[in-house]
Amino acid sequence: MNKFKNEKEVFKQFPEEWVAPGNAGCPGCGEVLAVRLAMKVLGGNTWAVMTTGCMAVNYTAPGTGTARSPWIHPLFGNAPAIASGLAIALKQRKLEDKINLLVVGGDGATADIGFQVLSSAIQRQHRFIYICLDNQGYMNTGGQSSGTTELHSVTKTTPAGSVTIPKRLPEIFLKHSVHYLATANIGYPTDYMEKVERAKQTNGPSYIHISTPCIPSHGIESAQMMNIARKAVTTGYEILYEMDGGRIALSKPSKLYIDPKIRDPLNDYLSSQKRYKKLMSDPKALYELNQHVTKQWEWIREEVSG
Amino acid sequence: MKKSFLSGNEAIAEAVLLSGVKSIAAYPITPQTGIVNRLATLIMTRDLNTSMIHAESEFSALSIVLGSTLGGVRSFTATSSQGLLMMSEASYYASGMRIPLVMAVVNRGLSAPVTIFSDHQDSMSMRDNGWLQFYCKDGQEALDTIITAYKIAEHRKVLLPIKVCIDGFFLSHLSEPVEIPSQTAINYFLPEFTANFPHMDIDDPKFLGTAAWPDYYEEFVFLRNKALTNAIAVIEEVSTEYSEKVSQVTSLISTYRASDAEVVIVGLGAMMSTLEVAVDKMRGKGLLVGLLRIKCFRPFPNEQILNEIKGAKKLVILDRSLSPSQAGPVFLEISSLLHTSGLDIDCYGFILGLGGRDITKKTGEFILKKVNEMSPNTFESRQFWLDVNHQTIKRWTSNE
Numbered sequence: 001m002n003k004f005k006n007e008k009e010v011f012k013q014f015p016e017e018w019v020a021p022g023n024a025g026c027p028g029c030g031e032v033l034a035v036r037l038a039m040k041v042l043g044g045n046t047w048a049v050m051t052t053g054c055m056a057v058n059y060t061a062p063g064t065g066t067a068r069s070p071w072i073h074p075l076f077g078n079a080p081a082i083a084s085g086l087a088i089a090l091k092q093r094k095l096e097d098k099i100n101l102l103v104v105g106g107d108g109a110t111a112d113i114g115f116q117v118l119s120s121a122i123q124r125q126h127r128f129i130y131i132c133l134d135n136q137g138y139m140n141t142g143g144q145s146s147g148t149t150e151l152h153s154v155t156k157t158t159p160a161g162s163v164t165i166p167k168r169l170p171e172i173f174l175k176h177s178v179h180y181l182a183t184a185n186i187g188y189p190t191d192y193m194e195k196v197e198r199a200k201q202t203n204g205p206s207y208i209h210i211s212t213p214c215i216p217s218h219g220i221e222s223a224q225m226m227n228i229a230r231k232a233v234t235t236g237y238e239i240l241y242e243m244d245g246g247r248i249a250l251s252k253p254s255k256l257y258i259d260p261k262i263r264d265p266l267n268d269y270l271s272s273q274k275r276y277k278k279l280m281s282d283p284k285a286l287y288e289l290n291q292h293v294t295k296q297w298e299w300i301r302e303e304v305s306g
Numbered sequence: 307m308k309k310s311f312l313s314g315n316e317a318i319a320e321a322v323l324l325s326g327v328k329s330i331a332a333y334p335i336t337p338q339t340g341i342v343n344r345l346a347t348l349i350m351t352r353d354l355n356t357s358m359i360h361a362e363s364e365f366s367a368l369s370i371v372l373g374s375t376l377g378g379v380r381s382f383t384a385t386s387s388q389g390l391l392m393m394s395e396a397s398y399y400a401s402g403m404r405i406p407l408v409m410a411v412v413n414r415g416l417s418a419p420v421t422i423f424s425d426h427q428d429s430m431s432m433r434d435n436g437w438l439q440f441y442c443k444d445g446q447e448a449l450d451t452i453i454t455a456y457k458i459a460e461h462r463k464v465l466l467p468i469k470v471c472i473d474g475f476f477l478s479h480l481s482e483p484v485e486i487p488s489q490t491a492i493n494y495f496l497p498e499f500t501a502n503f504p505h506m507d508i509d510d511p512k513f514l515g516t517a518a519w520p521d522y523y524e525e526f527v528f529l530r531n532k533a534l535t536n537a538i539a540v541i542e543e544v545s546t547e548y549s550e551k552v553s554q555v556t557s558l559i560s561t562y563r564a565s566d567a568e569v570v571i572v573g574l575g576a577m578m579s580t581l582e583v584a585v586d587k588m589r590g591k592g593l594l595v596g597l598l599r600i601k602c603f604r605p606f607p608n609e610q611i612l613n614e615i616k617g618a619k620k621l622v623i624l625d626r627s628l629s630p631s632q633a634g635p636v637f638l639e640i641s642s643l644l645h646t647s648g649l650d651i652d653c654y655g656f657i658l659g660l661g662g663r664d665i666t667k668k669t670g671e672f673i674l675k676k677v678n679e680m681s682p683n684t685f686e687s688r689q690f691w692l693d694v695n696h697q698t699i700k701r702w703t704s705n706e
Contacts, residue, residue, distance in 0.1 A: 070506040070513075074369065
């Protein structure tokens with residue numbers, strides 16, 4: 001069943017790199033790894049669209065052209081519409097089954113400026129994979145808050161901590177007639193790659209939401225990126241699940257944590273990041289985030305049992 | 307050739323299908339809707355393999371057809387007014403990426419106050435976005451221009467998107483006899499679409515949509531401007547070819563009784579065909595009046611225009627749009643052209659027909675009367691508001 005061995009083996013297993021070294025990302029960037037791994041799964045027979053954001057700059061800053069397959073960087077808000085047009089072209093040229101169509105967007109492009117555009121592209125039921133690289137903010141412009149910024153998280157535009165509840169994008173797109181949907185975490189690369197593989201096999205729109213920590217804006221060390229990403233799962237803050245053919249199932253990395261007793265304390269995840277520094281001395285705020293975790297698990301428990 | 311009784315919108319729909327377009331995306335806005343409605347019906351009744359997407363906004367509609375063109379398929383969209391403004395961001399991207407695309411713009415005024423009726427402010431607001439801009443005088447010209455526009459846009463020396471503009475309601479909804487060329491004739495003129503520009507290609511992968519910092523950005527703009535300028539010769543060449551293989555079509559400008567005219571009236575679009583009647587009437591009274599219609603506003607055909615106006619004593623320039631505080635955009639182009647060419651001809655700029663206000667054959671005589679009363683080189687002679695109702699203005703401003 002598992003096509004992808006452990007994370008150490010996976011680079012030997014798929015030696016071909018479709019994203020060449022030399023891009024302009026920060027050392028330890030979660031997004032860069034997410035795109036690199038997705039392309040290992042999808043391969044060179046892929047047309048890819050990338051919204052404006054860190055990744056577009058990483059790829060296109062003059063002298064750093066790092067793509068070895070066709071990519072297009074359109075505008076901030078129109079990547080899913082460009083992909084709709086590409087899907088039409090593939091259909092007209094009878095290449096639909098031969099070429100994968102990938103859209104990569106940050107959380108700002110997905111939750112905010114391109115939200116309406118993605119919503120309609122999914123409604124049109126093209127065969128395409130949308131991967132949302134979620135680091136909870138506009139990191140390319142220096143770390144402003146976005147539609148997915150967590151409550152109480154400090155960003156450049158929420159210096160006292162964010163006061164709004166983020167949009168839960170996977171739940172929104174579950175109600176969007178996607179054929180396949182999954183949440184993923186860059187700390188679990190093979191789980192993520194399996195999900196990309198499943199999306200690749202899907203004959204319709206797929207949505208993968210992957211959480212990718214940001215080194216400077218979350219206030220973490222490059223070498224700690226993977227560990228901190230995993231803490232989001234081991235504390236139960238993030239739940240990895242997938243929806244295939246209408247059925248929602250917990251993914252392996254999250255399965256254990258349905259039992260609250262074995263979850264790590266949420267503080268372990270929060271205290272490892274400078275953006276939550278203020279929160280750590282605010283019991284009410286901590287309570288609110290713990291409540292959010294409880295509610296998310298109540299929701300998923302109902303979904304998987306139903 | 308087959309003659310049908312078609313509105314401007316319907317003529318455009320026929321032209322789109324004759325051009326072998328395989329991808330259409332649009333969002334409904336009056337008065338453009340007739341094009342899309344007709345296309346949807348024709349695709350169904352003729353059982354055509356043409357993809358059509360009813361997008362969620364004009365921003366997406368234009369983005370979708372940019373995507374399908376980059377995917378290697380000939381594409382079309384249409385809009386009006388607010389819809390064109392909503393496309394603004396993607397429209398600069400289209401010309402910057404050198405994507406050959408044809409869009410019909412059914413001209414309509416801009417909100418606020420809201421209007422559904424025609425003027426040229428919508429397309430003029432996109433004057434500098436690097437697209438070619440054609441203004442048609444009737445449904446026949448709209449049909450022929452859409453087809454030639456694909457060949458011009460896709461020409462290696464051009465590779466730029468084109469707006470084909472028709473006046474809302476005056477052309478979009480007025481039915482006239484239109485000759486529809488045969489598919490055989492069009493196939494002889496317009497080859498099948500091949501992406502002869504950077505596009506999505508597995509065998510020759512590229513990263514499209516790169517960044518350009520100060521050491522390269524200006525060169526991109528220079529080359530785009532050069533392509534737009536080169537398009538003058540391409541438009542002439544392609545229009546001649548169409549006239550030989552299909553039927554007569556105007557390339558850049560057209561004139562009416564202008565060769566011996568002392569007063570030449572200059573303008574765009576459907577009002578110029580109305581004014582032909584006015585010119586005949588004035589000629590009957592012994593007035594030496596003629597018309598110069600600018601079909602191609604971008605690129606601006608400087609030399610061709612100079613050639614036609616150099617013998618005139620007075621130029622009367624009509625604008626259905628405004629560059630606020632200065633004058634109409636056509637007036638500004640012509641006065642700049644006269645200045646740089648050293649020609650000393652008195653110029654009179656008229657603002658008229660905004661928000662659908664009708665321009666009739668009487669307008670022509672009224673214009674000449676006003677010109678004789680005015681002195682050149684004054685504020686009034688730059689922007690004389692020909693048909694504004696001063697009684698209304700007085701009533702509205704009486705408390706100021």
